[in-house]
Amino acid sequence: MSNMMMGDGKEPLTQHESNDELTIEQKEVEGLSQGTVVRRRFFRHRGAMAALVVLISLALLVYTSIGLQIFGFRVPGWWQWGYESATPLVNGGNPTWVLPFNFGEHPFGQDNIGRDLFARVMRGTQQSIVVMALYGAIAAVIGIVVGAVSGFFRGWVDSILMRFTDLIIVIPVIVLAAVLGRTVGNLGAVVLGIVLGLVGWPTLARLVRGEFLSLREREFVDAARVAGASSSRIVFRHILPNAIGVVIVSTTLLMSAAILLEAALSFLGFGIVAPDVSLGQLINEYRDAFSTRPWLFWWPGLFIIAIALCINFIGDGLRDAFDPRQRRMPGANGPYRQMFAMVTGRTARQQNAGPVKRAPGDPSRKGGPAV
Amino acid sequence: MNAEPLLVIDDLVVEYAAKGFGKKPFRALKGVSLDIRPGECVGLVGESGSGKTTLGRAVLGLAPVTEGSVRFKGKDISHLKRRERRALADEIQVVFQDPYSSLNPSLTIEQTLAEPLRVQNVSAADASKRIRGLLDQVGLPSNSADRLPREFSGGQRQRIAIARALALSPQLIVCDEPVSALDLSTQARVLDLFKDIQEETGVAYLFVSHDLAVVRHLSHRVAVMYQGEIVEYGDGGIVTSAPEHPYTQRLLLAAPVPDPVRQEQRRADRRRLLDSQRDMEVQAGVA
Numbered sequence: 012m013s014n015m016m017m018g019d020g021k022e023p024l025t026q027h028e029s030n031d032e033l034t035i036e037q038k039e040v041e042g043l044s045q046g047t048v049v050r051r052r053f054f055r056h057r058g059a060m061a062a063l064v065v066l067i068s069l070a071l072l073v074y075t076s077i078g079l080q081i082f083g084f085r086v087p088g089w090w091q092w093g094y095e096s097a098t099p100l101v102n103g104g105n106p107t108w109v110l111p112f113n114f115g116e117h118p119f120g121q122d123n124i125g126r127d128l129f130a131r132v133m134r135g136t137q138q139s140i141v142v143m144a145l146y147g148a149i150a151a152v153i154g155i156v157v158g159a160v161s162g163f164f165r166g167w168v169d170s171i172l173m174r175f176t177d178l179i180i181v182i183p184v185i186v187l188a189a190v191l192g193r194t195v196g197n198l199g200a201v202v203l204g205i206v207l208g209l210v211g212w213p214t215l216a217r218l219v220r221g222e223f224l225s226l227r228e229r230e231f232v233d234a235a236r237v238a239g240a241s242s243s244r245i246v247f248r249h250i251l252p253n254a255i256g257v258v259i260v261s262t263t264l265l266m267s268a269a270i271l272l273e274a275a276l277s278f279l280g281f282g283i284v285a286p287d288v289s290l291g292q293l294i295n296e297y298r299d300a301f302s303t304r305p306w307l308f309w310w311p312g313l314f315i316i317a318i319a320l321c322i323n324f325i326g327d328g329l330r331d332a333f334d335p336r337q338r339r340m341p342g343a344n345g346p347y348r349q350m351f352a353m354v355t356g357r358t359a360r361q362q363n364a365g366p367v368k369r370a371p372g373d374p375s376r377k378g379g380p381a382v
Numbered sequence: 383m384n385a386e387p388l389l390v391i392d393d394l395v396v397e398y399a400a401k402g403f404g405k406k407p408f409r410a411l412k413g414v415s416l417d418i419r420p421g422e423c424v425g426l427v428g429e430s431g432s433g434k435t436t437l438g439r440a441v442l443g444l445a446p447v448t449e450g451s452v453r454f455k456g457k458d459i460s461h462l463k464r465r466e467r468r469a470l471a472d473e474i475q476v477v478f479q480d481p482y483s484s485l486n487p488s489l490t491i492e493q494t495l496a497e498p499l500r501v502q503n504v505s506a507a508d509a510s511k512r513i514r515g516l517l518d519q520v521g522l523p524s525n526s527a528d529r530l531p532r533e534f535s536g537g538q539r540q541r542i543a544i545a546r547a548l549a550l551s552p553q554l555i556v557c558d559e560p561v562s563a564l565d566l567s568t569q570a571r572v573l574d575l576f577k578d579i580q581e582e583t584g585v586a587y588l589f590v591s592h593d594l595a596v597v598r599h600l601s602h603r604v605a606v607m608y609q610g611e612i613v614e615y616g617d618g619g620i621v622t623s624a625p626e627h628p629y630t631q632r633l634l635l636a637a638p639v640p641d642p643v644r645q646e647q648r649r650a651d652r653r654r655l656l657d658s659q660r661d662m663e664v665q666a667g668v669a
Contacts, residue, residue, distance in 0.1 A: 230484035234546065237442050238498035239471030241464075248497075252488040 052332040059328020066321040070140070077133045092117075092127035094134040094288055100125050106306050120306045122297065131288050132310050138289040139273055139318065142204040146269035149208025151262045154215030161216075162223025163246055173220070176213045184210060188272060192281040200283060207272060215261050222254040256333030263326035267319045274315050290315050387417040388586050389441065389554055394450035396436050410436040412610040413450065420553065423580060423587040425601030425618060427594055427633070433610040434590045438556045441588060442476055443467050454554070472502060472550035479559040481539035485531040491542055492527040498549045516545040520575060537568035544575065548583070557589045561596060573599055594637050598622040606630045628659050
């Protein structure tokens with residue numbers, strides 16, 4: 012104990028000695044940067060990983076099937092029908108998909124004038140993703156700037172910005188968005204995403220402000236100030252990196268709310284309007300067919316639910332990964348290792364015999380994330 | 383030790399605005415005067431809320447000065463603009479109380495130590511060289527540089543904070559209870575480090591603490607604060623062994639000693655002192 016801290020005199024300690032008094036949790040993450048710890052925790056989060064896989068496959072499907080249209084350029088996809096062209100009715104418009112792999116001509120069915128529903132749902136999902144991404148990006152930027160400025164400078168700047176934020180918060184988003192959507196909805200998903208982003212930032216701004224208020228009182232900020240750091244250096248180097256977890260997590264959750272907001276708006280007819288397509292707009296357009304041709308209603312609904320759920324799960328995983336109170340990492344012998352072991356036919360024990368040495372009675376061997 | 387004073391605090395008043403309109407502001411310091419000579423360690427003791435930390439923060443420019451002045455090398459630094467204050471970074475530095483909050487958790491030790499250097503436009507190569515030297519000076523292994531504060535214990539973190547304060551070779555370091563968050567054996571070693579550094583570099587300390595023993599160990603002169611005022615200021619050995627002011631006497635007898643027999647004695651002394659002081663106050667009130 013006595014030669015733990017400082018040896019006698021001033022001899023530098025070896026790394027081993029100097030780390031004697033670390034706790035078990037600290038040892039687990041020893042030598043890893045914060046980024047590595049967060050990344051590992053995230054990649055070992057079951058729900059988030061599954062959601063990420065689903066979301067990526069969905070995005071691949073959506074963007075390769077009917078191709079892309081960006082600024083007038085057209086990248087063709089592998090799907091035979093366009094989302095606007097009417098085709099002769101096959102099977103009375105019923106879905107031709109016979110489980111499991113016999114897709115037929117129109118797997119999701121056709122609407123009353125013969126447009127292919129699969130192509131329309133793909134197009135609608137593309138639009139929803141565009142709205143979601145733009146909404147998230149713009150709300151995040153405005154929210155961070157407003158929250159950071161008012162939390163850091165406080166005083167009258169804070170008062171003005173926060174009263175303005177309150178003003179936007181007290182108006183129901185759906186009303187505000189409907190008014191704005193009515194004006195710009197026919198201009199397409201990009202404009203709609205930007206405009207919705209302009210009203211979606213207040214909750215994030217309040218969160219960021221709270222983080223800044225608490226972080227600016229920490230002593231390392233005072234130390235930076237005494238060391239002569241400018242305000243911008245303090246904000247960008249000392250405060251923001253410590254608040255980034257909150258920002259990322261709540262931005263993800265904002266984005267899943269954006270999907271639902273867009274769907275709700277388009278359903279009400281205040282978002283994206285025909286002839287363009289979005290998931291909410293599809294449901295709106297086919298709501299009369301609910302009892303006669305229910306598939307027109309189910310498919311877009313399923314895609315809305317899938318995307319919103321995936322993003323929520325990813326947000327969940329990110330929150331757990333960034334949680335500072337949770338210092339432990341799920342064990343390396345967690346579910347993925349086990350799954351991997353099952354697939355490759357090697358046991359977890361064999362894998363461990365290699366590089367990682369474990370104590371004989373190590374409880375983490377039996378698996379299950381050690382959270 | 384009879385050189386021109388490095389820092390002169392003259393009749394300093396610090397007020398914090400009270401919550402609510404028209405309320406009288408809270409006076410944390412009520413006309414405090416103090417001076418620190420180059421290479422000297424001035425201890426500042428007092429109970430919680432006596433204003434000792436506020437005094438340290440006023441010297442650092444982190445507390446609002448209402449009246450009076452703080453002069454560093456003859457120049458008033460109590461109302462500096464941000465830019466002027468920044469130029470003082472290589473003269474006055476700080477070590478804070480809580481080693482868990484005084485290091486930025488997202489920066490590696492190297493980045494933390496490089497902060498003051500980079501702000502003063504030291505090149506990256508020079509900074510890196512200086513950091514190796516600093517780590518060696520405070521007795522940390524040189525492989526600490528790439529690690530995060532999370533991986534260090536309280537005592538080690540306080541060493542890192544000391545290294546950061548030393549980075550620009552300042553002439554005065556304000557130490558705001560730097561050892562009160564540490565356990566006893568670590569305290570002793572960190573205090574020795576402070577002493578060694580002072581012998582090597584000739585830096586002056588304003589050493590704030592609530593612990594008389596700590597202050598006695600390190601300080602040349604000691605100031606005792608009570609309710610925002612300095613009640614006694616003088617040679618460290620005298621103030622901490624034979625104080626004149628009744629408050630200092632009480633403070634001294636309030637600190638426990640490990641020997642039960644002597645502690646019994648001390649308790650009795652303290653009761654007697656309190657009684658006699660109460661009597662004196664009563665008499666003063668009557669007269």
